[in-house]
Amino acid sequence: MNNNIINLRDVLTDKRAAFVSENTPKCYRVFQNFEHICVIMTTNGAPLAYGYNTYKTDDYTTEHAEAMAFRKLNCVRKKLGIRGRLNVNLLVVRTNGGNSKPCSKCIECMQSYADKYNVRKVFYSNNNEPSGIQKETFSSLVNDPNKHISSFYRFQQQLKEDEMKEKDIITNKNKKHKNNTKRMSR
Numbered sequence: 079m080n081n082n083i084i085n086l087r088d089v090l091t092d093k094r095a096a097f098v099s100e101n102t103p104k105c106y107r108v109f110q111n112f113e114h115i116c117v118i119m120t121t122n123g124a125p126l127a128y129g130y131n132t133y134k135t136d137d138y139t140t141e142h143a144e145a146m147a148f149r150k151l152n153c154v155r156k157k158l159g160i161r162g163r164l165n166v167n168l169l170v171v172r173t174n175g176g177n178s179k180p181c182s183k184c185i186e187c188m189q190s191y192a193d194k195y196n197v198r199k200v201f202y203s204n205n206n207e208p209s210g211i212q213k214e215t216f217s218s219l220v221n222d223p224n225k226h227i228s229s230f231y232r233f234q235q236q237l238k239e240d241e242m243k244e245k246d247i248i249t250n251k252n253k254k255h256k257n258n259t260k261r262m263s264r
């Protein structure tokens with residue numbers, strides 16, 4: 079594994095871990111899965127933009143590290159003098175070194191930027207690898223039939239479905255009530 083990537087992984091992991099332990103109340107430690115960091119680099123390994131996972135408990139929204147990094151890069155695209163389609167590599171790291179393979183939503187997000195950025199290689203932390211980092215081409219991630227759906231998105235989806243069911247129950251109840259009152263007045 080490229081030394082530049084290993085160094086970048088170590089620096090980012092330390093910084094993020096320090097930030098989280100300083101800023102996160104202890105009761106939120108359960109959210110350690112959210113300690114993801116992503117850096118978009120040129121194919122030579124020069125960092126262009128960073129992102130980290132965020133979540134809001136009030137409206138159940140979340141932004142993954144990869145999505146944030148691309149959003150940020152897009153904001154400073156002109157400033158950085160990026161014109162046309164740029165070849166980039168990605169490094170995604172979990173502060174505990176756990177598997178941080180991009181999820182299906184993030185892959186979709188990267189595909190939506192395909193006219194601006196051509197993602198070539200994706201490096202992600204994985205404890206099963208001797209170097210702690212797995213390397214994969216973006217196209218192999220896209221073509222992976224077993225894409226990972228993040229637990230937060232699954233949770234969010236479940237909430238939406240439950241909400242829809244509840245609405246259905248209420249509208250059905252109202253319909254029944256209307257029908258009953260019609261029948262009664264007849």
Ligand SMILES: [Zn+2]
Nearest residue numbers: 142180181184
């Ligand atoms: Zn994701």
